[in-house]
Amino acid sequence: MAAALLKKDPALRKKLDDEKAKDPTLAASASAQLNFVYRNSPYFEKTYLRYPVARLMANTKLDLK
Structure with a gap:
């Protein structure tokens, strides 16, 4: 897949x-x-x-089940 990306995207190849x-x-x-190609791919x-x-500004009971 990385080879196909490089072939399809000359800017990424450069x-x-x-x-x-x-x-x-x-x-x-x-x-x-390979990691470089992945990190610069869509x-x-x-x-x-x-x-x-987030910050709770009031005492709020949260149900975190």
Whole structure:
């Protein structure tokens, strides 16, 4: 799927090639490259590791079953 994404999206391919030229660790690691493609694809969840935070301004009993 990553290969198809790179073939279909030349901008993503160029971004990957530019990053590989700057970062030898990325260039040497297939898993790092796959992760880079995933994180820059439409499939990556933009809210990854973000949690909703709220503040109750009044005493409220919450039923958290």
